Amino acid sequence: MAQQKSDKRAKAALAAEPIERHTIAVLVDNEPGVLARVIGLFSGRGYNIESLTVAQVEAAGNLSRITIVTSGTSMVVEQIKAQLGRLVPVHEVHDLTTQGAHIERDLALIRVINAGDKRIEALRIADVFRARAVDATVRSFVFEMTDSTDNIDRFVALMRELGKIEVVRSGVVAIAYGDGKN
Amino acid sequence: MAAEWMTGADVVLKALADQGVEVIFGYPGGAVLPLYDALYKQNSLRHILVRQEGGAVHAAEGYARSTGRVGVVLVTSGPGATNAVTGLTDALMDSIPVVCLTGQVPTHLIGNDAFQEADTVGITRPCTKHNYLVKRPEDLARVMHEAFYVARTGRPGPVVVDLPKDILQGLAPYVGLERAQHRSYNPVLKAAPRQIEEALELMLAAKKPILYTGGGVINSGPEASKLLTQLVQLSGFPITSTLMGLGAFPGTDPRFLGMLGMHGTYEANLAMHDCDVMVAIGARFDDRVTGKIAAFAPNAKKIQIDIDPSSINKNVRVDLGIVGDVKSVLADLLKLWKTRGKKPDPKALEAWWNEIERWRKRDCLRYRQGKDVIKPQYAIQRLYELTKDRKPFITTEVGQHQMWAAQFFKFESPNHWMTSGGLGTMGYGLPAAMGVQVAHPDALVIDVAGEASILMNIQEMSTIQQYRLPVKAFIVNNQWMGMVRQWQELLHGKRYAESYVEALPDFVKLAEAFGAVGLRAEKPSEVDDLIREMIAIPRAVLADIRVDPAENCFPMIPSGRAHNEMILGPEDKMGGTATEEGMVLV
Numbered sequence: 001m002a003q004q005k006s007d008k009r010a011k012a013a014l015a016a017e018p019i020e021r022h023t024i025a026v027l028v029d030n031e032p033g034v035l036a037r038v039i040g041l042f043s044g045r046g047y048n049i050e051s052l053t054v055a056q057v058e059a060a061g062n063l064s065r066i067t068i069v070t071s072g073t074s075m076v077v078e079q080i081k082a083q084l085g086r087l088v089p090v091h092e093v094h095d096l097t098t099q100g101a102h103i104e105r106d107l108a109l110i111r112v113i114n115a116g117d118k119r120i121e122a123l124r125i126a127d128v129f130r131a132r133a134v135d136a137t138v139r140s141f142v143f144e145m146t147d148s149t150d151n152i153d154r155f156v157a158l159m160r161e162l163g164k165i166e167v168v169r170s171g172v173v174a175i176a177y178g179d180g181k182n
Numbered sequence: 183m184a185a186e187w188m189t190g191a192d193v194v195l196k197a198l199a200d201q202g203v204e205v206i207f208g209y210p211g212g213a214v215l216p217l218y219d220a221l222y223k224q225n226s227l228r229h230i231l232v233r234q235e236g237g238a239v240h241a242a243e244g245y246a247r248s249t250g251r252v253g254v255v256l257v258t259s260g261p262g263a264t265n266a267v268t269g270l271t272d273a274l275m276d277s278i279p280v281v282c283l284t285g286q287v288p289t290h291l292i293g294n295d296a297f298q299e300a301d302t303v304g305i306t307r308p309c310t311k312h313n314y315l316v317k318r319p320e321d322l323a324r325v326m327h328e329a330f331y332v333a334r335t336g337r338p339g340p341v342v343v344d345l346p347k348d349i350l351q352g353l354a355p356y357v358g359l360e361r362a363q364h365r366s367y368n369p370v371l372k373a374a375p376r377q378i379e380e381a382l383e384l385m386l387a388a389k390k391p392i393l394y395t396g397g398g399v400i401n402s403g404p405e406a407s408k409l410l411t412q413l414v415q416l417s418g419f420p421i422t423s424t425l426m427g428l429g430a431f432p433g434t435d436p437r438f439l440g441m442l443g444m445h446g447t448y449e450a451n452l453a454m455h456d457c458d459v460m461v462a463i464g465a466r467f468d469d470r471v472t473g474k475i476a477a478f479a480p481n482a483k484k485i486q487i488d489i490d491p492s493s494i495n496k497n498v499r500v501d502l503g504i505v506g507d508v509k510s511v512l513a514d515l516l517k518l519w520k521t522r523g524k525k526p527d528p529k530a531l532e533a534w535w536n537e538i539e540r541w542r543k544r545d546c547l548r549y550r551q552g553k554d555v556i557k558p559q560y561a562i563q564r565l566y567e568l569t570k571d572r573k574p575f576i577t578t579e580v581g582q583h584q585m586w587a588a589q590f591f592k593f594e595s596p597n598h599w600m601t602s603g604g605l606g607t608m609g610y611g612l613p614a615a616m617g618v619q620v621a622h623p624d625a626l627v628i629d630v631a632g633e634a635s636i637l638m639n640i641q642e643m644s645t646i647q648q649y650r651l652p653v654k655a656f657i658v659n660n661q662w663m664g665m666v667r668q669w670q671e672l673l674h675g676k677r678y679a680e681s682y683v684e685a686l687p688d689f690v691k692l693a694e695a696f697g698a699v700g701l702r703a704e705k706p707s708e709v710d711d712l713i714r715e716m717i718a719i720p721r722a723v724l725a726d727i728r729v730d731p732a733e734n735c736f737p738m739i740p741s742g743r744a745h746n747e748m749i750l751g752p753e754d755k756m757g758g759t760a761t762e763e764g765m766v767l768v
Contacts, residue, residue, distance in 0.1 A: 028366075029365070029366060031313075033303060033307070033315075036304070036307065037307055038306055040308050044308050075499065077497060078495055079492060079496055082492030082494070082496075083492045084492045085491060085492070086334055086336075086337075086490060086492050087312075088311070088312040088364075088366065088367045089312075089366060090366060091366040096552070151763065172735070
């Protein structure tokens with residue numbers, strides 16, 4: 001009986017652990033296979049990848065920066081960072097979410113096909129969201145928008161109501177505020 | 183610093199020599215012929231020709247674990263590399279330093295589905311600590327040295343170096359070991375003094391302490407085992423060990439509670455459950471040890487010392503995680519303790535030991551040996567008793583016999599016990615024993631095996647014959663896959679599917695076919711004589727010990743249960759102890 005009670009309490013404690021969204025920046029050697037290694041780590045251990053971007057950031061040092069948005073309980077997120085840290089080609093792991101406020105940007109290109117009033121409405125809304133029209137035909141627009149993920153999500157949802165859309169997203173890149181030394 | 187130019191194959195051999203490698207275990211093939219050509223022309227590096235590439239990796243593992251050095255493997259491309267995957271995964275799970283050189287098709291043919299081509303780097307990425315594909319001759323020497331650095335530094339592990347044939351055949355510059363510091367991989371070895379302070383405070387305040395030690399102590403080197411023994415002497419704390427950690431602390435010492443875990447002793451598991459301060463040293467809270475995590479050591483403050491930061495807080499939340507090399511952390515801890523001059527509460531410690539002695543009285547490892555049928559525990563216990571003066575090296579296969587060997591053998595020093603713990607690879611023991619014998623030609627090396635397991639790499643008996651290795655294979659033959667049968671009996675309503683080993687060979691005739699000696703015992707009275715004869719013969723021996731097929735391995739924590747809910751024997755009722763959740767776990 002006592003066993004069942006403590007089981008229930010333990011289960012409740014685990015269930016109550018909130019899922020947190022973390023943006024993690026990983027500095028790695030710019031070598032073939034490093035990205036495959038990081039992705040293999042996530043898929044092999046069942047971690048979640050909400051978005052992933054990678055690009056070379058320093059030619060002299062041969063470094064690339066991978067920005068991953070992941071989610072999990074705090075214990076899982078700690079594990080993810082530790083597992084990333086022990087990969088041989090990984091230089092640094094920064095959890096931008098725990099380090100505090102940071103700048104996050106996502107880039108989207110959205111094609112909208114519509115006509116008449118809806119076309120005008122699309123332009124007006126794009127104005128509000130500061131999305132630029134980078135292409136236009138008499139039947140369509142392509143909007144470019146660089147903003148937080150949430151704002152882009154809201155814009156895309158609105159465009160979806162106004163016509164047929166096609167969306168391309170880059171994924172999240174992020175950098176800390178200030179001089180980067182905390 | 184002008185580099186010396188030579189063929190890629192010569193660069194590889196020179197790098198191996200500079201890294202202090204004396205033996206490699208391998209099997210030739212088209213892609214590695216340049217390397218074998220270079221091997222032929224020299225005498226300093228010894229090559230052991232195995233009979234299947236998996237055997238080469240397990241042999242390198244046995245070599246590494248029994249010496250503390252890096253084991254080296256050489257296999258060809260395609261099927262050679264894929265055959266090595268099981269061994270590499272095994273080395274990764276048990277943190278064994280192995281460098282595996284794999285051949286590869288020439289660089290201009292990679293990706294063309296060429297003959298004996300496989301995406302070795304892609305296939306071995308998740309099952310190695312790190313891997314490399316050498317695409318340019320100027321990278322070859324650096325990669326070879328880096329591979330050894332990665333394999334042996336921090337938490338050891340297997341590293342694959344994929345070598346395309348044109349790189350081996352063409353010219354390449356040799357550079358030496360000078361570049362010792364790796365750009366990105368520099369594990370922390372020394373703990374912060376503040377953490378040592380905190381650990382000491384917790385340990386001094388303990389009323390029911392326990393030391394839970396694992397394979398990390400063995401990997402840290404013999405010094406770590408010595409320091410561990412000093413810590414036990416200074417503190418008076420009880421100590422238990424995982425399967426991988428056996429031998430770090432002398433097994434005959436009364437403060438050793440025996441192995442803990444799924445088939446650990448009653449006293450070890452109960453002490454782990456009831457303790458108030460648990461010091462985990464080089465152990466990773468594996469599921470075989472913890473049982474149901476929610477019910478694991480509910481009242482204990484946990485300290486975890488590990489060189490791998492990702493091991494801390496992975497399965498179990500600990501109160502104090504200390505990242506560092508075991509020997510360095512223990513040295514700091516002992517130094518601080520001695521200067522502090524305090525002792526933990528002696529009355530509480532005495533009461534705790536009294537409780538532990540009461541648990542010991544259950545004599546959880548007891549078994550009944552009659553006159554007619556050999557009990558497997560008896561065979562293994564007699565093997566221990568009659569060989570202990572020779573300080574044997576013991577390897578095992580996987581299953582019930584492995585658990586009994588861990589329970590009944592008492593190791594006085596580290597590096598004498600080689601077993602497949604994390605991956606549980608059947609077929610590990612015979613090639614591993616081969617590797618150990620190569621490292622220690624004059625020692626007594628015994629593979630404690632099951633009859634199902636030993637058939638998995640039986641072809642290595644030919645290697646054993648070629649190099650005149652006097653390995654003893656002690657086959658505990660119960661004609662079933664014992665551990666599988668036990669689970670089917672206790673958890674799957676005795677539905678014995680595919681666990682009976684049909685058409686077993688006559689092991690005595692099989693031994694003779696391989697040029698070894700075959701021995702058999704069928705009655706309890708024959709066991710001692712067989713063991714004495716086996717160890718007296720200066721040749722390889724296969725000993726077939728016919729044991730009771732119905733014997734189950736106890737104690738047992740059924741999967742899904744808490745670690746203090748053990749079944750102690752066939753009399754213990756199984757009813758209601760196997761939950762649906764439990765059955766789903768391995």
